[in-house]
Amino acid sequence: MKPNPARNLWTAIEPLHAVVYFAPEPAAAAKDVGLRGWWMGYFAGRAAPLGPIGPEPVTSMFFGFAPRMVARALPDAWTFASPADVLRTRVEAVEAALARLLGPDTVDELVLLLEQAVAACRFDARPLAAAWSAVPRPDRPLARLWLATAVLREHRGDGHVLAAVASGLTGLETTLTHIATGATTREQVQRARGWTDEEWSEATANLLDHGLIDAGGLTPAGAEVRRTIEESTDRLAADPLEALGPAGVDRVLDLATPLSRRIIDRGGVPVPNPMGAQRP
Numbered sequence: 001m002k003p004n005p006a007r008n009l010w011t012a013i014e015p016l017h018a019v020v021y022f023a024p025e026p027a028a029a030a031k032d033v034g035l036r037g038w039w040m041g042y043f044a045g046r047a048a049p050l051g052p053i054g055p056e057p058v059t060s061m062f063f064g065f066a067p068r069m070v071a072r073a074l075p076d077a078w079t080f081a082s083p084a085d086v087l088r089t090r091v092e093a094v095e096a097a098l099a100r101l102l103g104p105d106t107v108d109e110l111v112l113l114l115e116q117a118v119a120a121c122r123f124d125a126r127p128l129a130a131a132w133s134a135v136p137r138p139d140r141p142l143a144r145l146w147l148a149t150a151v152l153r154e155h156r157g158d159g160h161v162l163a164a165v166a167s168g169l170t171g172l173e174t175t176l177t178h179i180a181t182g183a184t185t186r187e188q189v190q191r192a193r194g195w196t197d198e199e200w201s202e203a204t205a206n207l208l209d210h211g212l213i214d215a216g217g218l219t220p221a222g223a224e225v226r227r228t229i230e231e232s233t234d235r236l237a238a239d240p241l242e243a244l245g246p247a248g249v250d251r252v253l254d255l256a257t258p259l260s261r262r263i264i265d266r267g268g269v270p271v272p273n274p275m276g277a278q279r280p
Contacts, residue, residue: 005241005249006234010156012253013114014277015260017149018269019101020045020094029093034080043070044077048087049131052078061128063161063171069194087135095143101268102259107145110255113248114148120243121151126158152240159236163229172203177226180217183276192274256280 020026021042030041047058055071062070077086115137123130132151138144164174172195179186190200207213212222241249257280263269264279271279 004234005246006156006237007230008253008280009241009249010153010237011278011280012256012260013149014153014275015263015269015280016098016145016256017153018273018275018277019097019263020090020146020150021275022269022273023094023097023101025093025097025100026090029089030086033085033089035077035086036080037073039069040073040077040080043073044081044083044086045090046128047074048083048090049135050127051083057127061158061161063164064175064193065171066194066196066199091135091138091143091147094146095138095140097268098142098146098263101263101266102142103262105259107141107255107259110252110259111141111144111148113244113252113255114145114152116248117240117244117252118148118151120239121155122239123155125162126155129155129158155240156233156237160229160233162236163232166232167225167229169225169229170203172199173207174229176200176203176207177212177218177222177229178276180213180222181226182217184272184274188272189274253280 026045027038027041030038030045035041035044043058043062046062047053050057052075055067055074058074059065059067059070118133121129121133123133129151132147132154135147135150138147164171169177172193175189175193178184179189186200195203204213207222210221211219212225213219218226244252260280264271269277271277
């Protein structure tokens with residue numbers, strides 16, 4: 001298999017970030033700060049660096065969620081807690097989760113390498129990553145580690161959205177082609193993204209009409225669209241890799257991979273999951 005440094009980097013660090021979505025500490029912190037329900041905590045927590053933002057731009061940036069699902073959380077979340085309080089408690093909570101899951105291992109070298117990668121990111125047309133990059137850097141290693149992974153994963157995610165839109169797909173259609181690759185399932189994704197059966201069927205029919213999927217999954221045309229999206233995503237995520245250089249990327253993989261495996265093996269991130277994070 002041809003090496004894919006951009007994909008390998010994402011695979012190695014994504015579980016370090018994804019703890020925020022699955023560990024109990026961030027969910028408890030969102031409840032304690034006043035947010036109502038897990039999904040309000042998700043949307044408010046991920047969007048907090050953008051300020052007291054409404055549902056329309058968040059739906060656009062998050063891309064794969066049904067608009068009504070976002071609108072149930074925002075802007076109401078900001079009547080219960082300020083973006084600053086949501087952000088502060090979120091970072092503190094995920095830091096506690098990482099401390100519990102990883103134990104006493106030092107992460108100083110990995111933090112420095114990831115922050116070097118973050119410093120090389122360009123944020124043109126990447127509003128979510130840009131917002132996270134502006135969050136003041138904590139002085140605690142695990143909090144710094146998580147913040148660096150947040151910037152890098154949103155940088156890659158913003159690029160993925162750009163690539164999918166350029167391919168002519170909506171957020172739901174992009175999700176359906178991802179499912180058609182076998183990487184995840186409808187059962188894992190549909191409820192988590194808020195789409196109705198009718199909307200799901202309509203998007204499926206559109207992909208069938210355009211010859212991108214059939215009863216067996218992706219057609220050759222659909223596979224080409226997915227290949228283009230993934231290659232564009234990797235290309236748009238190249239700046240951090242170039243800053244690290246091949247040796248630096250390899251060192252990040254060496255340091256991050258055992259930590260991510262430990263998180264998954266200790267139940268911090270389930271595999272499979274709707275975002276496609278894997279055990280590296």
